[in-house]
Amino acid sequence: MILKKQDCGKKKKSNPIIGILLFLISIVLMILTGPIGLVFGFFHQLFTKGFKGIGEFALKIAVSIDQLGNVIMRHLFNALWITKDGYEFGNRDETISSALGKNKQLGTLTPFGKAIDKVLDTIDPDHTLNSIDYFIEPTLKTR
The missing domain is CATH 1.10.10 (Arc Repressor Mutant, subunit A)
Incomplete structure (x- = not known):
């Protein structure tokens, strides 16, 4: 059996009816x-x-x-928690806390995003920074 190498960089066409x-x-x-x-x-x-x-x-x-x-929640989080140039939410392999932590590092959290981060830090100090997954492949723009 011969296995074909997949081109992960290509956007795969999908039928919306099949997706639904x-x-x-x-x-x-x-x-x-x-x-x-x-x-x-x-x-x-x-x-x-x-x-x-x-x-x-x-x-x-x-x-x-x-x-x-x-x-x-990616569209809502991208609109409310990060600035336009922030690291976007929505990667299916990443937790919310990881994406939030990356934006904290980048300084791209909105005041609302900073408030969410502060709540998580109160429960678990440095939660979002400790949750960052550095092995996540970046995805295409979600906005």
């Missing part, structure tokens, strides 16, 4: 199977790794939800 259909299917599958997988996963982790395993599983889920939030 796959979105709806993913929602239905999550509603129907998600609770079963969640309960099974917690018990599996409990019996194989103990309480520590549950914490690891919960953290992975939290990061995934955070990444989803970064995609869903």
Whole structure:
């Protein structure tokens, strides 16, 4: 079998109907199977790794939800939390805190973005700076 190298720099054309259909299917599958997988996963982790395993599983889920939030909320966050030349939210592989931390470093947070960062710093000192993922590939403009 010969594997073709993908050109990740090219923007792939997509059919909007297929995108909407796959979105709806993913929602239905999550509603129907998600609770079963969640309960099974917690018990599996409990019996194989103990309480520590549950914490690891919960953290992975939290990061995934955070990444989803970064995609869903990107337009709002880009409009409210960063200046025009800021590092944009919306990368599906990045958490909200990572993008917020990059903008903190760049000095491109709006007053509202700075307030959000301050709230997170109150809960967990230097949260956004410690959350920066330097291995995230930049994405195309999202605005």
